[in-house]
Amino acid sequence: MTYIAKPAVRHPGLGANDLGLHMRDYEGTISTLCAGCGHDSVTAAIIQAFYELSIPPHRIAKMSGIGCSAKTPAYFVNEAHGFNGVHGRMPALATGANAANKDLYYIGISGDGDSLSIGLGQFCHAIRRNVNMLYVLENNGVYGLTKGQFSASADVGSRSKRGVPNKSEPIDPVALALTLGATFVARGFSGDKQQLLPLLKAGLMHKGFAFLDVISPCVTFNDHVGSTKSYLYTRHHGHELVPVDFVPIRSEISASYEKGSRTSITMHDGSMVRFRKVPEDYDPTDRLSAYEHYRSLQNRGEVVTGLLYLDPGGEDMHDDNATTATPLAEMAYEDLCPGSEQMDALMEEFR
Amino acid sequence: MSDPRLEQADRTNDFAFKIGTVNGTGSASANGLIMQAIFRMGIPCTGKNVFPSNIQGLPTWYEIRVSHEGYSARTPEFDLIVAMNPATYERDIAEVRPGGYLLHDSSWPMAKEFLRDDITFLGVPLGEMCVREFKGARVRILMKNIAYAGALAALLSMDLDVIRGMIQEKFAAKPKLIGSNYKAIELGYDYAMEHFDCPLPIRLQTMDATSDHVLMDGNTSAALGCVYAGATVGAWYPITPSTSLMDAFKRFCERFRKDPETGERSFFIAQAEDELAAAGVVIGAGWAGARAFTPTSGPGISLMSEFIGLAYYAEIPAVFVDVQRVGPSTGMPTRTQQGDLAAVAYASHGDTKHIALFPANPEESFHMAVEAFDLAERFQSPVFLVQDLDIGMNDWMIPRLNWDDGFVPDRGKVLGAAELEKIEKFYRYMDVDGDGIPYRSLPGVHPKGAYFTRGSGHTSRGTYTEDADEYTEVMDRLRTKIDSAASEVPAPAVQMREGATMSLVTIGSCDGAVREAADMLERQGLPVNFLRVRGFPFDTLVPEFLDAHELNFVVEQNRDAQLRRLLVTETEVEPARLHSVLDYGGFPMSAAFVAGEVNEHLGRAPEETKVRPAAERPEGAVA
The missing domain is CATH 3.40.50.920 (Rossmann fold)
Incomplete structure (x- = not known):
């Protein structure tokens, strides 16, 4: 029940972050999702990402649409505003909120029904607009709340719980995001927190639209033999393209890497994303190369994960608009109203 | 039968005429010139554009009513029709009132079956004259429009100096065009003076009834209202007849909201992928504390309805400008109607009811646009400014708009950081003041202000609920809140x-x-x-x-x-x-x-x- 507060027990192994806040300060209410739901693992990783990045909780805006995934913003960062809008329309709400206040950290949580069916248009256009946000798609191939219908991301041949195979071609959100020009494209697996955490952190610090598809199995309706979005299937077919680490600007770079096998990309704010063991023919900052690599692995039947593409350019929709530095919602009325003199002059032009 | 012409002996500054042309031929500027000239002669006038849902090649009309008494309604009784489109001769000729006049291009003969003996045909060889005097097909077509304006100037006794002045203003940046426009005006004017008994009994005479007025359409004035209200976010999907509203908003913002040195802009316009998204952007921006609006028309309202219900239930300010057109469905996009009244009043599923303002003219569109933002924030709810194509797209004579610099916008009950710091606990939907209007907080301001906005069942504390009493409490308060707006909306x-x-x-x-x-x-x-x-x-x-x-x-x-x-x-x-x-x-x-x-x-x-x-x-x- 979302209104039940968690007991105030602090994890003994975790100290305070740079803001003096503890992991507990980034938690939300208790999840009402099914036990073992992949989404809860994503939530846990999100909590840790915010905590480790030392982002002030009230500077976070949590956006979602409708569905199991859309409930999850209630389960992290209690001291942040959340907006659980209407089905498939979170991108529009996030665009508007970001237009009004560009200084907040926007995280949007969506699902495959929310993003790839009812909200496919909104998803695409948020990418085109390059809204500065981390867009997490908790992808389980199935409609949970309405009890197990296939979603648009279900693979051909994937079987429902009753054994019926899906015959429609899936919509692949990663390929779509790459094609549409998303400036950050990644995929994680809810069962691999070690990989998910740096992806979330890099996505949150990325300026522009960061897309993170997370294979997040539905334990109730899509975790059986024959499903291609199950824990087992993903573990067997998962292929981490390139392991990455995220090094925030504040942290001292101390991790050691094998020489000659890494690529570091500095992000707009000076943070760094480090790719380890990058294959020679793959450049994660080149959209075409990323796309080709992704497709070739996918054709081999592998569930490609990792940070696939990153445009470190650091521009977003406000740069395109040349929006003023002060967030629009914080502008003083006096600076927005042209006043009587301008009105009088303007009236002369309508004579 | 008495000569009907005798009955209209004194029709000075009291008549209506219309000009029938083909759309896409540049006649709009000639028609605007005529309208503006009458206005500048100090005579009350109104212009109505009757246009097709098309870019080029279909019939279009511009109707002008001149009324020294200041009547502005459309009158379907035309004393004079300028028939420049042979495709509509039959209809145009039939519409002239008995005793009236038909001005046409006599370069080609008029079919005998169209002739009427109770009206006067005024043939001017416009095409022929323009072919003779100007070079190039495009120029000839454009100048033919200006030439009929010249003929009208003679027939109606328009002030030629006023017209010349307007041409000079209009082409100040392109002085080369001034000469040809003058020439075209004179071609028509001289021909009419020479061949007809000018002026006609329907005629203009300088008055002083417009100096405190301007000519403006309601989309322009509503856009100006949005600017003066301090709206910073506009989202839209192009739709006739509301498109010119966002065009005007953008124009005004580029002028008033752009730092001349840095080029930084204190506005954000999102051309959305559809009306659903436009509504979402507006609601998202309102939630985050900006004044936001979307201009649309009936089909857009249909698409936005789900979001409108969310804004009603989650109590988020948002301004919707509905420039109504003929429905249902696609209907007639370039014709006017008031077909959205019921839709707007209760838009969205479930129990909803919305605040709506109904301007009658562009002057009210301006003031009500400003008021709409105040009401939206005061009541934390969607507010509809409901105008129509006639107001939005036609030229109206309205008193000069003026602005009171003492105006302070009503931002409603928004708790700032200091206020949130002081309170023990913030409950988003609690009726603290007993007026049905709760306090709201904006994201990013203070940790204590955080709450989870949702369109699902919620309690007065802002938490999720499926409990009958808790749900009902909020719904009943919402009814009280919106009903209390009755005394706050403009009085009849x-x-x-x-x-x-x-x-x-x-x-x-x-x-x-x-x-x-x-x-x-x-x-x-x-x-x-x-x-x-x-x-x-x-x-x-x-x-x-x-x-x-x-x-x-x-x-x-x-x-x-x-x-x-x-x-x-x-x-x-x-x-x-x-x-x-x-x-x-x-x-x-x-x-x-x-x-x-x-x-x-x-x-x-x-x-x-x-x-x-x-x-x-x-x-x-x-x-």
Whole structure:
């Protein structure tokens, strides 16, 4: 029940972050999702990402649409505003909120029904607009709340719980995001927190639209033999393209890497994303190369994960608009109203 | 039969004419020139653009009514028609009132079957003259338009200096074009002076009735209202007839909201992928604390309805400007109607009800646009500014807009960081003040202000619920809140006449026609009172007025009497007291239609409706 507060027990192994806040300060209410739901693992990783990045909780805006995934913003960062809008329309709400206040950290949580069916248009256009946000798609191939219908991301041949195979071609959100020009494209697996955490952190610090598809199995309706979005299937077919680490600007770079096998990309704010063991023919900052690599692995039947593409350019929709530095919602009325003199002059032009 | 021309001996500054052309040929600028020249001569005038949903090649008309009394409604009685489109000759010729005139291009012969002997044909070889005087097909077509303006100047006694001045202003940046435009004006003017008995009995005479006025359409003025209200976020999906509103907003913002040195802009316009997204952007921006709006039309309102319900239930300010066009479905996009009244009042599923403002002209569009943002933030709810194509896209003569620099926007109950710091716990939907309006907080301001906004069932504390009592508590408060807006929306406009027992009740752009009809009826011995609804939920003055009259004619522009339906639903008035007068074919309403419907309903014989001398009319003037 979302209104039940968690007991105030602090994890003994975790100290305070740079803001003096503890992991507990980034938690939300208790999840009402099914036990073992992949989404809860994503939530846990999100909590840790915010905590480790030392982002002030009230500077976070949590956006979602409708569905199991859309409930999850209630389960992290209690001291942040959340907006659980209407089905498939979170991108529009996030665009508007970001237009009004560009200084907040926007995280949007969506699902495959929310993003790839009812909200496919909104998803695409948020990418085109390059809204500065981390867009997490908790992808389980199935409609949970309405009890197990296939979603648009279900693979051909994937079987429902009753054994019926899906015959429609899936919509692949990663390929779509790459094609549409998303400036950050990644995929994680809810069962691999070690990989998910740096992806979330890099996505949150990325300026522009960061897309993170997370294979997040539905334990109730899509975790059986024959499903291609199950824990087992993903573990067997998962292929981490390139392991990455995220090094925030504040942290001292101390991790050691094998020489000659890494690529570091500095992000707009000076943070760094480090790719380890990058294959020679793959450049994660080149959209075409990323796309080709992704497709070739996918054709081999592998569930490609990792940070696939990153445009470190650091521009977003406000740069395109040349929006003023002060967030629009914080502008003083006096600076927005042209006043009587301008009105009088303007009236002369309508004579 | 007497010569009808004799009956209209003095029609100075009191006539209507229209110009029929082909769209996409540049006639709009010539028509604008004529309209503006009349206005600058100090004579009250109104222009109505009757255009097709098309870019090039279809018939289009521009109607101008000149009225020294200041009547602004459309009149379908044309004293003069400029027929520049052979495809519509037949129709145009048939529409000239007996005794009137038809100006046409005589470069080609007019078919004999079109001729009428009760009107005067004025042939001017416009095409021929322009072929002779100008080079290039495009220039010839454009100059032909200017040349008919010249002929009209002679026929109607327009001030040539005014016209020349306007051409100079218009082409200040392209002086080369001034000469050719002058020449075209003179071609038409000289020909008419030489061949016709100029000016005609319908003629213009300089007045001083427009110096305090401007010519403006309602989309422009509403956009200006958004700018002055401090709106910073606009989202839209292009749709006729609202598109020019966002065009104007953008133009004004580029001028007033852009730092001349840095180029930084204090506005954000999102051209969304559809109206659903446009509504979402506006609601997201309102949630985050910006004043945001979207201009749209009926089909857009249909698409936005789900989001409108969210804004109502989650209590988020948002301004929707509905420039109504003819429905249902795609309907007639370039024709006017008031078909969205019911849709707007209760848009979205479940129990919803919305605040709506109904301007009657571009002046009110401006002021009500400003007011819409105040109401949206005060009541934390969607607010609709409901105008129509006639207001939004036609040229109206309105008093110069002025601005009070002392204006302070009402941002409603928003808790700032200091206030949040002081309170023990913030509950988003708690009725703290007992007025049905809770306090809200904006994201990013203070950790204590955080809450989870949702369209699902919620308690007054802002938490999720499926409990009947908790749900009902919030819903009941919402009803109280929106109903309390009745006294905050603009009060109805009322005009009382001595001896009146009946009334004309109307809304929006019908205002001019209905007021004029009331004058007509009074001249015919039937004084009627007048009320125009300006806001929803209805002010208590509205039912009081209706109850005080034995019969109220409810005049509106839709088939299903939507205003009447709202009045019956929302007030206790006896339905039998409300008789509908409906005109919904897509043209702005005329006074003659309204008066005719009233007379017909009352069974008044034609002799009863003859204009009576002032001495026989009931005492008393307009209140």
